[in-house]
Amino acid sequence: MKRPVLLLYGIVSYAAFNISFLYLAGFLLDVGVPKSINEGNVASLGIAAVTNFGLIFLFGFFHSLMARQWFKNWWTRFVPVEAERSTYVLQAAAFLSLLMGFWKPMPAEIWSVTGWSAVAVYLVFAIGLTILLLSTFLIDHFELFGLRQVWSAGRGSSMPSPRFRTPLLYKLVRHPMQLGVMLAFFATPHMTVGHLFFAVAMTGYVLIGLYFEERALVREFGDNYRDYQARVTMLLPNPLRLFSRAPSKHAA
Template sequence: MRRPGLMLYGILCYIFFNIAFLYMAGFLLGIAVPKAINDGVPSDVTASLAINALLVFLFGFFHSLMARQWFKDRWTRLVSVEAERSTFVLQAAAFLTLLMLCWKPMPSVVWSVGGVWALAAYALFLTGLVTVLLSTFLIDHWELFGLRQVWAGNNGTPNPKPVFKTPLLYRFVRHPMQLGVIMVFFATPVMTAGHLFFAVSMTVYVFIGLYFEERSLVREFGATYRDYQRRVPMLFPNPFRMLPRRAQSA
């Protein structure tokens, strides 16, 4: 029996997340959004730090909590298995939106560059965005955002089992998506104290999240993933591993 409501739910969650992520791009660069990271009336630095830290904590806590298998096992008693990933995507978009709307500006300038360096910062930012998007499609964009699951649920067909693969960017780093996100966090021609706090705290969360994700991947794929860990760096490419063997031994 078809379940069109399930499919609509998955599509709406997908759209909401993409709007939130694209808004974050404008939020960080201060372009084409009603509220950017440096907008607003500055308040007491200690209060701003406390509020901003709480916002990052809420995003990271619920993002990590809902990604854990023990939580999924309990959560799917309330939410259908097919809607679980879409609900995860929904909460990520919701807490990211909350973070951006409630962020307190800390406008002290850490660095400011112009000319060719500003263009380089924008180019790095764009490279990060492209890296994130490409990484999702290299594995399974539709499964990652829950659309494959709701499609299967709508049609009454089983979801395919996860398959371990390392296409293109995944041959150089194990987590190119997170590398792209970090590039987006830091690549800006004007870095303020608030932006730097956002970039550093969110990057810390990325590493915490990767710690738990790596453990989950080892449990799921066993020796295959442990071998992958030995061969490929987690986050930052190793240029020596990219060289041909003869060049490395020369």
Template sequence: MHTATDLKTRALRRIGQFAALLYSLLSYLFFLLTFLYFMGFVGNVGVPKSIDSGTGLAWPWALVSDILLISLFALQHSLMARKSFKDRWRFIIPAPIERATYVLVSSAVLALLCGLWQPITSVVWKVESPVATGLLVALYWLGWAIVLVATFLFSHFELFGIKQALAPLLRPALVNPVFRTPTLYKVVRHPMYLGFLIAFWATPEMTVGHLVFALTSTLYILIGTHLEEKDLVTLFGDNYRRYQKNVAMLLPFVRRNSGSED
């Protein structure tokens, strides 16, 4: 027999679970809107303010501002992704919404980057050939397609925190992480990062501002990948070490040699 207090506690717990799911869904929606804008921002297409548009600061200050913005995103993204941070963070943020909060904060910092970015429009290179221009534009969208596909190869909705918020409602059995290498992961260990690199560099007109963005983002991806690989080795042990030896990190079909990396 359940007492009135038991039923009230269970009802309140259920309301909290639904609130966590709503929070995660809203965080995901904010991410989608921000990320779609970011795609247009990098490609100079369909957005009011892009990487090369608008008026900004004089170039020395614009350069400093842009590097600080990317550094802010990199620090937030990497710090909040570390296990040591997550372990402390869960004392403040409940586990079902921990990932959604990470997604929300990351999206907010990305939106800040797009909004405060200072264009530096001096041209580094410009492709004149219509055929080459078309190929580069196609490559740009291919990069984003690779990013999207990579998110679904494991669990798109777990990556963005919705699955974690659903778990208390559905009460699924806990499953330990299983080491898998689906499709693209048989070609490179980090296809999502490869997609980002393609999208950041594939442009028929490279300005100084875009080049700063591409260079600093590439540096961050390389550092972030190294940190992520340390976590994956800790999680999967020898399985991941063998995977590192047999599959390239970012450059497709380039196998790792002993003591070196692509």
């Protein structure tokens, strides 16, 4: 791929992901989008459950498969290595859009809150997204979204190998990004069966994904990561444990 094309591909993939993710926020909150999680043609509960499960499975399957090292080794024989992450980001945007586009509403209400309670729930949603966004910058936002790779290729420089990091939120939990998305999945003032289905199934997928991610992190960072696993909890912060132990000499 020619350098300007590679750069353009990276930028387009990044933009596509951001648009689909912004749409996801509106989709979950039921605001500002033409089709939200509770809108669309209502099918029978069985049809809706099977369709929605299939959509989440498709999203999760490709999201996990394409993140595995053996898959990357195989398909970078066809895709330039510098475009690998951007392609991953693009497929995530595509499957997320597919999921939201074909999502079948399951409108029966589970809870509904208004007034200050609703404000509190919106606050949790905003905190979740803030944790998520901040964490991407703590690890390396531009590398996670493939922009650093296409930019380095454009300048003819090679990418530095990944570094183990535990800045700020990563001292509280090992997976703040996933914690952030889970908060956003459940934080709605108007919980329907469909929304709960989405939140539970996506949480299940996140937990399965974390199992594979942690195995890859141990392979990549070895004892540094094992030591980190022993000191820091996975998703829910444990302040007592955090302050009762000396920080590791491995962590950056």
